[in-house]
């Protein structure tokens with residue numbers, strides 16, 4: 509890990525984090541190699557009959573990193589940036605995330621290298637169903653359970669559930685999470701990740717002695733995670749001064765009206781050109797002078813090239829892998845507090861677990877039960893990480909990864925190696 513390694517991709521970073529945890533925990537080289545490697549990977553080509561009758565073909569992947577603690581769990585991403593190494597890294601982080609918040613899951617991730625905005629709903633449905641049928645042999649409620657991620661949503665999950673159910677001959681709600689409520693989705697799932705991000709941000713502010721009332725925040729990404737995080741932080745009194753998306757960024761000294769900005773984004777498809785704010789350079793968002801920075805878009809946005817200009821006191825990683833290893837090394841020399849992705853955005857997979865449990869029980873919990881149990885689990889994981897970091901003099905990322913890797917190794921050792 510050197511401050512100049514800005515652009516080597518998330519898999520290199522994920523493996524470096526694992527190596528550090530293993531060095532700290534002192535595990536056997538063979539076990540380290542096993543944890544550095546996916547258990548199962550599937551690459552598929554996904555042909556699409558377009559609305560105009562032509563045929564397009566997209567690359568798709570499903571990677572299952574680990575099953576030691578239970579079935580694999582992880583999102584499905586639709587983005588042109590998807591490639592096998594990215595999916596491998598995201599799957600590995602899912603293993604650590606599930607272990608850190610004590611869910612009975614291993615990690616997985618999927619992706620299709622497609623730009624969803626270039627396709628009609630009918631085309632997205634056909635792509636989703638074809639991809640599902642390609643990966644069907646390796647998913648299932650006891651094998652691997654997909655969920656929404658960048659570029660996918662509850663409608664995508666409904667198509668996956670229907671395709672899987674049609675193939676096995678009966679309805680299987682537990683094959684995906686993040687479904688619409690009317691198909692067995694959990695109350696509170698849609699906002700779970702962002703609620704968790706805000707909950708963690710408030711705990712980090714409290715630790716740093718920052719009063720949320722009047723504190724400032726900047727949020728990168730205005731999708732499922734960024735948008736809710738902006739709303740929950742604004743509800744707690746935080747002035748959300750800047751928000752960006754892939755098309756632009758807006759800033760207001762007194763704080764953005766998040767609800768009005770949401771209505772503008774719904775109407776125009778972007779936060780850009782919102783009349784209640786100044787337009788700013790999206791690249792400047794991560795270096796704004798705010799109390800809390802929430803990267804909630806894609807990986808690799810805080811790099812060795814801009815880390816020395818980060819002025820936030822706290823970074824809450826709503827996105828997976830937004831801080832490169834090079835940036836981490838630079839920020840370790842400052843007093844910026846980084847709450848790592850596997851803790852900060854774990855709210856989504858926690859409520860996915862609740863949704864899966866509800867599907868298995870065929871019983872729906874109330875929204876209050878979901879919220880309370882979410883906050884309880886996240887708070888417990890937060891205290892585990894803060895304590896471990898204090899005892900072992902580590903960053904929160906190092907502490908969170910070490911705790912998670914230790915739990916996965918423990919499960920592996922208890923099960924033993926077959927045969």
Ligand SMILES: NC(=O)c1ccc[n+]([C@@H]2O[C@H](COP(=O)([O-])OP(=O)(O)OC[C@H]3O[C@@H](n4cnc5c(N)ncnc54)[C@H](O)[C@@H]3O)[C@@H](O)[C@H]2O)c1
Pocket residue numbers: 656657658659660701728729730731732733734752753754755790804805806807826827828829853854856857
């Ligand atoms: N959805 C979940 O439940 C969940 C759970 C845990 C982690 N995450 C992670 O959170 C991040 C965002 O996921 P999401 O579900 O909100 O996706 P999304 O597709 O709903 O939204 C992504 C947002 O990021 C913006 N964006 C994309 N590229 C950008 C760039 N280069 N600069 C600025 N903005 C950019 C998009 O315009 C959009 O506003 C991802 O890293 C994802 O893996 C999501």
